[in-house]
Amino acid sequence: MNGAASPPSPSPSPWRATVIRAITPVTPRVKSFRFDALDRPHRAGQHVDVRLTAPDGYQAQRSYSIASAPGDPAGIELMIEGLEAGEVSGFFDTVAEVGDAIELRGPVGAFAWGSEDGGPVLLIGGGSGVVPLLAMVRERALRAPEVPMLLIYSVRNAAEAIARAELAARSRDETGFDLTLLLTREGATAGRRIDRVMIDTAIECLGMPRHAFVCGGNGFVGTVADLLVDAGVKPGVVRTERFGG
Numbered sequence: 001m002n003g004a005a006s007p008p009s010p011s012p013s014p015w016r017a018t019v020i021r022a023i024t025p026v027t028p029r030v031k032s033f034r035f036d037a038l039d040r041p042h043r044a045g046q047h048v049d050v051r052l053t054a055p056d057g058y059q060a061q062r063s064y065s066i067a068s069a070p071g072d073p074a075g076i077e078l079m080i081e082g083l084e085a086g087e088v089s090g091f092f093d094t095v096a097e098v099g100d101a102i103e104l105r106g107p108v109g110a111f112a113w114g115s116e117d118g119g120p121v122l123l124i125g126g127g128s129g130v131v132p133l134l135a136m137v138r139e140r141a142l143r144a145p146e147v148p149m150l151l152i153y154s155v156r157n158a159a160e161a162i163a164r165a166e167l168a169a170r171s172r173d174e175t176g177f178d179l180t181l182l183l184t185r186e187g188a189t190a191g192r193r194i195d196r197v198m199i200d201t202a203i204e205c206l207g208m209p210r211h212a213f214v215c216g217g218n219g220f221v222g223t224v225a226d227l228l229v230d231a232g233v234k235p236g237v238v239r240t241e242r243f244g245g
Ligand SMILES: Cc1cc2nc3c(=O)[nH]c(=O)nc-3n(C[C@H](O)[C@H](O)[C@H](O)COP(=O)(O)OP(=O)(O)OC[C@H]3O[C@@H](n4cnc5c(N)ncnc54)[C@H](O)[C@@H]3O)c2cc1C
Pocket: 047, 062, 063, 064, 065, 066, 079, 080, 081, 082, 083, 084, 085, 086, 087, 088, 089, 090, 128, 131, 132, 217, 241, 242, 243, 244, 245
């Protein structure tokens, strides 16, 4: 069993021309891109579709999760990992500049959490799969600080951890938010993967989650969703988003 897939999204909004407002390095492989706010507000966890058009008319389209909390006055933030030979992520990694025109469509998707949904909320992300979960962490801090939330974030090494300083500070300063950072290729936890012990410990600390969100590569999401259900989380509670790979 691979957890409950998110229900189908409503029909997408039309494409909208926009420009890149700011670019900031996040890790050696991930950059943050800022755009003006969307025409309608998103829910934390949703994504946008991005469309690039070459001078000869060739188009490529991919999905990218929104990292910013709904209503962020700085607009929406995407965090894109540059993949080797990646058609679209390669453009963002090595070609894109502030002022470049692209098209966005959204917000899209039912992989979403809002303050009205309550908790406890268990978030589990692998690599860039933490991006939509980061939006949920930011949303909780702004609008629902009373909701217990725990994030398990699995990443190769500390340098590749997205928003590491922000997440560590929130875990230190925000009552009710906890972070378990698993470094799978560095330090004492090298070689370890998210396992049943880690899930059981998270549930002990958080309580049985009312909502569980799992995001990352295909294999990661399938494995973690199965572990959650084995640990007693109801399948209908587990929502998944697969980034590919
Ligand atoms: C709902 C959703 C939200 C997403 N949000 C984000 C996000 O916030 N940040 C982000 O960086 N990506 C995100 N992705 C992944 C993104 O849509 C692209 O798939 C990714 O950027 C690769 O596209 P590309 O054109 O660069 O690579 P392609 O040219 O399509 O593929 C290049 C190579 O990379 C492999 N590949 C494709 N996708 C992945 C992957 N995710 N991991 C590892 N290898 C891969 C392919 O098999 C191929 O070998 C999201 C995907 C979905 C479905």
